[in-house]
Amino acid sequence: xxxxxxxxxxxxxxxxxxxxxxxxxxxxxxxxxxxxxxxxxxxxxxxxxxxxxxxxxxxxxxxxxxxxxxxxxxxxxxxxxxxxxxxxxxxxxxxxxxxxxxxxxxxxxxxxxxxxxxxxxxxxxxxxxxxxxxxxxxxxxxxxxxxxxxxxxxxxxxxxxxxxxxxxxxxxxxxxxxxxxxxxxxxxxxxxxxxxxxxxxxxxxxx
Numbered sequence: 021x022x023x024x025x026x027x028x029x030x031x032x033x034x035x036x037x038x039x040x041x042x043x044x045x046x047x048x049x050x051x052x053x054x055x056x057x058x059x060x061x062x063x064x065x066x067x068x069x070x071x072x073x074x075x076x077x078x079x080x081x082x083x084x085x086x087x088x089x090x091x092x093x094x095x096x097x098x099x100x101x102x103x104x105x106x107x108x109x110x111x112x113x114x115x116x117x118x119x120x121x122x123x124x125x126x127x128x129x130x131x132x133x134x135x136x137x138x139x140x141x142x143x144x145x146x147x148x149x150x151x152x153x154x155x156x157x158x159x160x161x162x163x164x165x166x167x168x169x170x171x172x173x174x175x176x177x178x179x180x181x182x183x184x185x186x187x188x189x190x191x192x193x194x195x196x197x198x199x200x201x202x203x204x205x206x207x208x209x210x211x212x213x214x215x216x217x218x219x220x221x222x223x224x225x226x227x
Contacts, residue, residue: 036102043093053090060103061086063180064110070175071114071168072121084113100189107180107190111172118168162212170205177202 034040036059043052061082068081088109096105163171169191176187188198 034098034101034103037098040093040096040102044096049090049093053086053093056089057086060106063103064106066179067107067110067172067175068114070163070179071111071172072117073164077117081110081113081117085110088113101186104186104189107176107182107186108192111190115168162209165212166205166208170201170208173198173201174205174209 036056039052039055039059042048043056045052064085065078065082068085069075069078072078072081085106089106092109096102163174166174172191173187176182176190177184182190184195184198184202188195191198193201
């Protein structure tokens, strides 16, 4: 009796590939690049903002990223996921801005990085809002103390919701290194925050 060959799980199709192919053709490039800009501008801006720390410079990164994409779109090959390629360019451009500035800023980090301390359910709405605002400010401070590389892992994992494999591909290191960097980021943030919020302050973050 012949054995049934094991089914190979195929990766999901790249949702941007059709538009990218149009962007690689001279006759449809401008229109297709406009579509890609609308799809990715918010993600590019958000990552840049968390790395460079201010809106004006994040806007400069956004513009530079799409100028690079316009010039290099013909180099993209379907062996990669286009979104990962965009994130990689965004990361590189953002880090270039940091190197040129030669100082590490305090990033602007949305409050959703942490859901908030577990004991705020009994607080009134204004009190809960004040606690959340205070926590968000301290999270920003803790993130600002991280190296740009550690900060990027946190941003890509929790704000962009990317899987470890995607993060490793974007930042071009092994899957194990990505998990190790995230653990280091957790430890550094915990040291900064647990004095105020207790040892379970990072419990809101998924593994």
